[in-house]
Amino acid sequence: MQHQRRGPRARPRQRFTPVPWPRNPVRWLSLDYFYFHFTNWPNPKGRNGCYLCYQVKRTQKGLSLDVGTGVFENETQQAFLAQNLSREEKYHVTWFMSWSPCFQCARQVVAFLRDHKYVQLSIFAARLYYSRSPQYQQGLRSLQGAGAQVAIMTPADFAYCWDIFVDDPLQPFRYWKGIYINSCSLSKSLEDILRAN
Known part of the structure; x- marks a missing residue:
């Protein structure tokens, strides 16, 4: 997947603590929250919430037009329902999630994808949620079966999210220890889950 980098923002840098959220969705994550919640350690402690960064693009005659971006906490279908998606258009929605979706x-x-054939969904997760539970594994397979792309975030995906969703354009993204090996290991685990019957 090719990503475009975001240009510098003209507005002054704003820091906020996203709990409690002033509204859902918000536009940016603070850098501290991004590192805390998106670090791809397999079993991190204290990461009880799921953060979902979304992009919606309208696809039209080979063109991709931005419709919206934002960040949700502990919401999934809301990332669809918050958008006014016209049945006359086609859309590609991309989610970058701190955890893979629960069952x-x-x-x-x-259910949403089956009722809205004009929406294509790609899900990139930092970590797998209860990956040994058959119920959660089946949930991931059902997403793939409904036409969603389900994948683990790569280091390039983390850097892209930093550029698009983190409210600190002057700070470069810092790769943490284990980011590459964790991404590969989690990708292998997801591949095994999706291939199982």
């Missing part, structure tokens, strides 16, 4: 969220998203 209940997966069920809701699958």
